[in-house]
Amino acid sequence: MAACLGRGRSGFGEWQGGAAKSVHSGELGCVRGRIRGAGLGASRWAPRNLPPLPLSPVPLHTVYIPGPLVFLEHPMQICCPACNQMIVTRISYQPGALAWLSCGGLALVGCWLGCCLIPFCVDAMQDVQHFCPCCNAFLGVHKRL
DSSP states (O other), X not given: OOOOOOBOSSOBOEEETTEEEOSSTTSOSOOSSOOOSOSTTOOSSOOOOOOOOOSSOOOOOOOOXXXXXXXXXXXXXXXXTTTOOEEEOEEEEEOOHHHHHHHHHHHXXXXXXXXXXXXXXXXXXXXXXXXXXXXOOEEEEEOOO
C-alpha cells in the first residue's frame, strides 16, 4: 500500500493505525481514519516511540577487502584465495593477442612459410597464466597486449 503523508498549512502528516492521516482537514490526502493534531496549536513533529539504545557497545569486525591483484610475467608469492595458503604461483604460457597479431603481421610482410609461427614459440610474446601449486586453482593472467 502506498503511503501518503498530507502536508497542510498547520503541519505534517503522521501515521495512525497503519494508514497516513492528513494534518489539515481540507487537504486531499489519505481518506481513511480520523485526523489527529489538526489546529493551530498542533505540534509539527509527532512524537515517536523509539526503542531504547543498547547499553553495551556492539563489537564491530573490520573486514579488509584487497584491491585487484596485478599479476606479472614471473612467479609471485601470494596468499591463494581458494586454499588460503601462502604460495609461489606456478606459471603457464598461452598464446594471446600479441602472439596472434605478430603472426598476422609477419604473414602480411611475407613470412608465411612458417616464420610467422615464431611468436607462438617465444614465451615473451605469450600471456602468462598463474595457478596455485597446492590446489591448482586459476589465480589470474598477465596479458602482454
